[in-house]
Amino acid sequence: MLLVGFRLKNDDRHKVNKQMKAAEQFEVSGSSAIRWVQRFRENGTGKPSPRRVVRLDLRRRTASRPERFRLLTNHCRPLDAETLRQIKDAWHEHTVLLFRGQSLSEDDQRRFASYFGAVAKRVPPKPGATGIGDAPAWNDMMLVSDKLDANGKPLGTLGHGEMWFHTDKCYHRRPHRASFLYGIEIPSAGGHTKFSSMYAAYDRLPADLKRRLDGAMVMQGQQYGVGRRIDVTLPLDSTHHCRQPILLTNPGSGRKALYVASQNSMWIEDMPRDESEALLQRLFEIAEDPAIIYEHVWRVGDLIMWDNLARLHARTDWPSEQRRTLRRCTVEGEPLY
Structure with a gap:
């Protein structure tokens, strides 16, 4: 299962508002949805607004990718309850989610992870553990x-x-x-x-x-x-x-x-x-x-x-x-x- 996220530069928002408004009036499915996303990204009109969510039902069954699902959103911003519910539902159903085209700081990544539970701290290896090498210590990232x-x-x-x-x-x-x-x-x-x-x-x-x-x-x-x-x-x-x-x-x-x-x-x-x-x-x-x-x-x-x-x-x-x-x-x- 793949869930793909797209970001938007601030100066692109005015270019896509009309297209986003129209896109929200319907859902598309199958390979046509994939082509729509590709055209939307490649035709120079910008990327979907981070303030809006477009649901594209892209479920296709193959041996290596049993199901696909795309949710267009931006995960640097706080998520509203409905968006988070959709993401969690997709995660529970499909188990692996991909958010493509992100630009995340450590804080961004930590904040997004925290929607799903307490971010875990490092557990140091036990004394006498082999193969550790001299890798640097870390905390939660x-x-x-x-x-x-x-x-x-x-x-x-x-x-x-x-x-x-x-x-x-x-x-x-x-x-x-x-x-x-x-x-x-x-x-x-x-x-x-x-x-x-x-x-x-x-x-x-x-x-x-x-x-x-x-x-x-x-x-x-x-x-x-x-x-x-x-x-x-x-x-x-x-x-x-x-x-x-x-x-x-x-x-x-x-x-x-x-x-x-x-x-x-x-x-x-x-x-x-x-x-x-x-x-x-x-x-x-x-x-x-x-x-x-x-x-x-x-x-x-x-x-x-x-x-x-x-x-x-x-x-x-x-x-x-x-x-x-x-x-x-x-x-x-x-x-x-």
Whole structure:
């Protein structure tokens, strides 16, 4: 699901008021709506007014983009109750929202995130945690970057290269509910973010496996610098970890989801480790099936928010000579049991 936001320069407002007034009289659907948005942006008449919201029903079903929805608005300004309701409804239904063409300060991003919960503070790694490196500390706004200063010190966290599927803060008693990632500097190729649907993963589970996993708990952990699989031999006292339900009901949509990720899920509780690992590998194959993955190609100014109880995310590699910088914050959720 994509929700796309457009901004408007102040000196463009007088150019679009008449067109916006006319546009608000009807809704358009299907590919014609997409063409209308493209023409509107490309014909030199400006962009939709931040004081107005135009609802375009663009639902189209494909393998990689099951549903699309666009809401034209500006998220640097305070949101009225109706606009916020529409955004939350779309988020609950579609789980990943894209606001394109934004120009956000840290305060703008923090304010928008705060509509969805308390903006989460950084939880420092435990003493003895491996793979941390010398990334700078941060408070509630994490700079995700591979840039270095003049002395070769990282200016951000998470560095360069691929990161496999995971979900933010699943290893805490209150997993972070939503994440907000904003594109600042984007490489010319690669550095994409993949989103896998945990609703679709649950729906693909055989009935007997759903029964077997009903009520089961999985140990979720954190490991810095991990490849595609967390080290299941890590001492738990060296890493953040928490038991979580392996199947959950999303509090926003009421839908069932599979809550496992190869970078986080260590073992299924009360199960022999070899049996647990074999079953988890089976679940990872379902969760990482390309048929249920949307791969986002970033542009500068993109703001993406997603539901961590409904989506796993990963990133692809990019050329070593190019830089990539994004800014992320999250909001706190509630305990899952």
